[in-house]
Amino acid sequence: MHYLKILILLCFISLLIACDKSPELELPLADDYQRIDGALLTADEATLRKSTVSNIQYFLQIDLTKSERYSGIMEIRFDYKPTTFPLTIDFIDGEAERILVNSNAIAIDYVGNFINIPSANLDAGPNSIKIQFSHAYAKGESGLIRYVDPVDEHVYIFSQSSQFNGNKLFPSFDQPNLHGTYEVRVVTLKDWTVISSIKESEAIVDGPFKRWKFPESSSFSNHLFSLYAGPWQIWESMADNKELRLITRQSIANRVAVREWFRITQQGIKFFNDYFSRPYPYQKYDQILVPELAIDGIENFTTATFSEQFITDGLITASDIRASSVAILKQLSRTWFSNEVSMKWWDSSWLKEGFSSYMAPIALSKISDKNNEQLSFYSNIKLASHKADYLDTTGPINVPIYEISSSTVAIDSSRKNKAAVVFQQLAHFMGEKSFQQGIRSYLAKFRNQSTDVSDFIETMDAATSRNLNQWISTWFNLPGVNTLSADYQCDEGKISTFTVKQSAPEQSPFYRNHNLQIGLYNTDKQQVVSATSIIPVQISAQINEMDELVGLPCPLMVHLNHGDWGYVKVHLDVKTQLMLSKNISQVDNKLSRAMFWQSLWDMVLDQEFSLNDYLKLLNKSIAAESDLQLLSQILSTIEQANGWIRASHLVNDEAKNHLEELELLMLNQSLLVEDGSPLQLAWFDAFTGLAETKQGLNHLSNWLQGFAAPLKLANNQKMRWQALLKLQAS
Structure with missing residues (x-):
């Protein structure tokens, strides 16, 4: 079966290599x-x-x-x-x-x-x-x-x-x-x-x-x-001697964070000037916020159109600021990687979508004091891509388009996310400096021209000593997510053998080349868990012997994708599962903590870890989580588990008991954190979605009438509607 999968892979790659170029006319159309x-x-x-x-x-x-x-x-x-x-x-x-x-x-x-x-x-x-x-x-x-x-x-x-x-x-x-x-x-x-x-x-x-x-x-x-x-209401500023304008309807002008919008734009221009080694190429840059735009934004020549969803009615949260900042930087990056260098045909549009989604968080991390961008990329983009890639309906990101009617296939949300992740992969595979040089060369070589995917590949290949052909074929042209698992032994406190197994879903039986970091975790005297050894490795086969880990101190826990370099699911070994059940809250790095939580949830989905044990661990550990991004990621898994359990015809009293405990825990947490804060909103929103007990439903009813906390959320209309629907359904 292993050799059959490899044969299928090679045939599939050979077929799809032809898709790297946009369709060309090989024969004249009929004379009539x-x-x-x-x-x-x-x-x-x-x-x-x-x-x-x-x-x-x-x-x-x-x-x-x-x-x-x-x-x-x-x-x-x-x-x-x-x-x-x-x-x-x-x-x-x-x-x-x-x-x-x-x-x-x-x-x-x-x-x-x-x-x-x-x-x-x-x-x-x-x-x-x-x-x-x-x-x-x-x-x-x-x-x-x-x-x-x-x-x-x-x-x-x-x-x-x-x-x-x-x-x-x-x-x-x-x-x-x-x-x-x-x-x-x-x-x-x-x-x-x-x-x-x-x-x-x-x-x-x-x-x-x-x-x-x-x-x-x-x-x-x-x-x-x-x-x-x-x-229009128009505000003006300057950046690098170029005119900036921010433009909105008059009726919403008093709600626009003008200074912040200009600050991100000005610093974004400076960042991209340096990154691309080319100044912003036009004399002006206008940004217009319009109503009823279904997507975050659209790039145009010297202008960008944004959705008014970035203008809030109430408190502007850090999450709101981040969302608008990422949208600003995405559209700005396309001035170079879409306007100056455009596509030959619509099937290359995923390149600019993926590149801008990859670059915007990087730019934001460089121009702001935010240190959460890697976690945000992981939680918002990579996990969404994983979810879509698990489905039988998944497809590759590089899809030939022969008719305009199918052009939206190339830029749906799942392919946008996957394209961004592939750019992240490519940067790690080539190395950051080679990747940046490749991008600079691509933009310089094809300035004011149109390109296709093959032009991009050729330019990037020239910027690295590594052979991109096989890597490109498997990542651009094949769908699916591989799963990695570790099997290791220790002798006298040292690793004696370490094997990584790569598996693939039946509908996409392909083994890929993965550039990863393996993290070996241990505790210090204060019981804080951190990666004490981080080893860059390359995984390409179904079975991979990791000789570079032999002789290192035996770890308490292992993660095969430390730092989120790879696009993989990670199944945790039994020892790591056991240690996490005791001290997952003690993992010091937020991204590492998020990835351990996600690995456990993926194992629940793959029936490799008990749902009851997962819910039990949540009850024990989730209250200690104070990072909003990470908490939101975890709470989404509870919502999904609740939907399964309530809809299932199978009786799982233990799971229902865990959910009832979580319901009350969420209510208590919403009352303990700062009143009116985004963290409180996250806890209370999760509580409302989970509420089934008499105590929980009574609290919702009293809250709607103004008799119960959290009082500062009482005017949140979205929350009120959610509470009303919950009470009506119950």
Whole structure:
């Protein structure tokens, strides 16, 4: 069976190595080929269009003064290489009212997703296409959105154009490897401000209107275009002699942490200037917070759009500040690793998603006094990736995309998290200095160009003496999580043998190369548990003899992924399990403590550790945990265990007794910690979710009526709804 798995692995790798490059046209399309009416762009069609169109200039005139629809004229100038295929211009769900090709009117051939321009109407060399168009304002998550503020009835208009959504704004060649410059004219109401990809050169009041003029921009991908209009509240600052602006609706302006937002942005620019060895490349950077954005943020050319979820109604917690800081730094990093170097096709989008998610916590740890970023990355990103990778529906991060309709596959949340983890792995495999040099070389080599995954791999491979080919194939192109377990013996207080076994799930039977640190833990005179020996190792086979550990002092506990270098599950040996049952709270390092807790929970899920023993250990130890991030991680496992036990038809009275003890423990902890603090909210939220006893339910009822603590949480509407639902269900 072992050899069969290896054979399957080798075959699978050989098949997927071909996927490292974005799809290319190997054979010409049929001479009479045309895009299918109503269909979105395919990779082959994009490759064809790239071969025929170059030197693109967009000249946009747009009128935003009407309430239901906006209208405009888009002129596209470009060089054309003749072909028999019609040239298509992407434009979803709008109206094309008049089309001029080289000043000659042509019949409108528009099918709802794209406009056909017959090749016979085009000249070899320079061409001009003018399209008079109109479009309804978007009501979903993409396009040009018109929002009426329910507080003061001010109107705000903003674009969301990522991932083949740019053509929902206006007609364009909407593929990431066709760059163009933009010269823009906008008509708005006279008290509005307009923000776009370059600073305006002119804004003239014309009666009740204002006419805005934006000079020609640098060349960039269509999906990076942005446009915002309305009576915005704007704050200004500077960073590295570049203009910064923070922009929000007027009605929420008093709730924006402006100084903190600018501080993170300014220090982030300084960090990335140094890390990439290249200054921020543009003259301005605008950050706009908008309503009803379904994701944290979107990068655009010289601008970034953020969700208003980062503006809180009440107390701003450390967790809130961290979330907004990470979002700011993620979008900022994409100025270099997405805007300056963009992708050839949408199947490479996971690169910028993964890189920014990996780099943002690193940047935050360098520019702030936070020392929890490694734990936050582990708890928020790595464990989420593990959870998705355990499922039968998991897939690799490097997925070929042949049609736009499948493009979201490349950037769903599970692949974003896995991509970030793979970047972390790559940095450890190459070494931090080689990794940084590879990134610098990649950005310098492909500045103002479009790349695919193979370009990235080739550049990174040149920056290290290690062979990346097999590593890349198994980590980019294969799904799943490997599990490691240790078997060791000691003789006269020294390790005599140490073996690490690597296993793989049946649906993904692949053994990977893992660069790890094995931590050997012991106690000091005060019974504090810490790693007394940390040994870097490489695991690649199913059975791995660790000769480098032989002769070291025999440990009380072992963790095979000390410091979270690897992307693995770790099953703990029996001796370590026994020691943790006595002193897990004495593990001094928070990340190590979190990883020991997670290993125990993973073993519960894999039926290698008793659920009752896990709950018993929680009752004994969890009250000592004061780190909010770590506590939240542990509490989530209790919530999951509670759901199983309550839903199971099997009787487990011991487990139910443990849960009742935990319920009262959580209530007591919520009353002992600082009133109104994030820690209190975490404890009381967990108590509410677990409450089943008469005592617990009575306390919830009294709390809702204002007769019981914690009183400072009484106005938390989310908590009140949760308590009401719990009481109703009971």
